[in-house]
Amino acid sequence: MSLITTITSSANPQIKKIKSLELRKYRKEYGVFLSEGLRSVIEGVSLGFHLEQLIVHHDSLGRADVQKMISSCKGAVLSVNDSVLSKLSHKDNPQTVLGVFRQKISMASAIQNGIWVGLDQVRDPGNLGTIIRTVDAAGGQGVILIGACCDPYAPESVRASMGSIFNVALVSMTEESFMDWRKTSSLEIVGTALQTDTDYTSISYKKDMILLMGNEQAGLSETLRGACNHLVKMPMRGRADSLNLAVATGVMLYAMPD
Ligand code: SAM
Numbered sequence: 001m002s003l004i005t006t007i008t009s010s011a012n013p014q015i016k017k018i019k020s021l022e023l024r025k026y027r028k029e030y031g032v033f034l035s036e037g038l039r040s041v042i043e044g045v046s047l048g049f050h051l052e053q054l055i056v057h058h059d060s061l062g063r064a065d066v067q068k069m070i071s072s073c074k075g076a077v078l079s080v081n082d083s084v085l086s087k088l089s090h091k092d093n094p095q096t097v098l099g100v101f102r103q104k105i106s107m108a109s110a111i112q113n114g115i116w117v118g119l120d121q122v123r124d125p126g127n128l129g130t131i132i133r134t135v136d137a138a139g140g141q142g143v144i145l146i147g148a149c150c151d152p153y154a155p156e157s158v159r160a161s162m163g164s165i166f167n168v169a170l171v172s173m174t175e176e177s178f179m180d181w182r183k184t185s186s187l188e189i190v191g192t193a194l195q196t197d198t199d200y201t202s203i204s205y206k207k208d209m210i211l212l213m214g215n216e217q218a219g220l221s222e223t224l225r226g227a228c229n230h231l232v233k234m235p236m237r238g239r240a241d242s243l244n245l246a247v248a249t250g251v252m253l254y255a256m257p258d
Contacts, residue, residue: 006079010087024151032100033153041099043163051075053100057085060096090155103153106169108181113208114141120224121147121215129160130246132168138253142169146178182227191228193220200232205256216245
């Protein structure tokens, strides 16, 4: 079992380092991210993510579920007070347990079977986290981040994923490397775009496939549209010209057979 270090000041260097994980630059430099809440931390550990630091409010140290987590933590355990915890937490009611986990981005070779969602330059981490959660809920395998995407390990994305960040594989590729990889894969690709007349209910979906979704502003790039076996559209019946990206992904994932 790890030694427990008590920290009472947010000026402590370990706390400052954890706080710096709010910035993409430092998440990239250290290769870790922060996840809030005991449930999420348990999920991460049980799915094999490496827990580097466990931060616990001192009042919760005696709880049986927290004790169990402390005994399985191979990294450092920090006992903190209210003020340190609220400095690190992004929630109005700070969680009593936070975990610093090592990031896990898979290679393109992980894209084999099942349903994958490819996102073209997704920019909003809230959308990304919601999509990760939805892919998990719908039984998908993973998310392919294509081009200059926001960081899946941004606090807003991790929070919106509600723990699914640990259960959905993530692959990151440039558009060029995706197009190269596509030549070697037999997976069918269905893209969604407004520039088509094919209704999303009119095609049959394979059990193993990639669903390509476009950027929030620009939609799916011409190059990626060219990579698709089918391009489909969900009807826009009112005055709205498109659906929100995460909503569109959810509708598509549940339109597919089990
Ligand atoms: N102005 C953008 C455009 O022209 O595509 C709208 C982008 S929309 C907010 C973000 C993504 O959600 C789209 O690229 C597409 O993948 C998907 N999407 C949203 N509404 C859709 C619809 N009605 N049919 C098909 N895809 C849709």
